[in-house]
Amino acid sequence: MTPKVHVKSGDKVVVLSGKDKGKQGKILTVFPKESRVIVEGVNIVKRHTKPNRQNQQGGIIEKEAPINSSNVMLVCPRCNKPTRIAKKFLQDGQKVRQCKKCNEVIDK
Template sequence: MAVKAQDKAVQYRLHVKTGDTVQVISGKDKGKVGEILRTFPKLSQVIVKGVNMRTKHVKPQQDGESGQIVTQEAPIHSSKVMLYSVKQKVASRICYTFDDTGRKVRMLKKTGEVIDKK
């Protein structure tokens, strides 16, 4: 059986990482700001804290226990989020530059703020 090119899983390069603060730029949650909890590079999706909330009805597991309604974040496409500067309260694209030690870092284009700090 031959493997087709469309059957292979493609891993996309995301412009955001886990822990980044982002702003949603389209969809029902447009304008919301949150932190990235998890990334899915193969699907090009991210989970943002407090964005795209879904409710799930959970049945009781034991006798005498009551059922509950659980809310949790669902993934959204990475193209719908933009990095956000908490200091200046503005969303911006990123560019890559080198710091004084020669390490490649991510920088916000609008503010010049360096995101990668280690």
């Protein structure tokens, strides 16, 4: 059984802890089995790479590394504040995420 992650790819989040505390970014990738996410512009690491077909020159490449999903909080698109989410069932049986601060449905 895979663990639940409260954010999805494409969500805007704010980082709660670590060296990038307070930074906002968009989620690029979610790894639910490891409970980790990759956030755009957060947790940048340097990788030394050899030249290959894709990267002719090689050298030092900066890219985002995964962080734990518990260290990020969803930013509501309507009220633009970091918020917890509530699960809500619509009348057609669809389960959606809802902002705890403004009660706006996040998933459309």
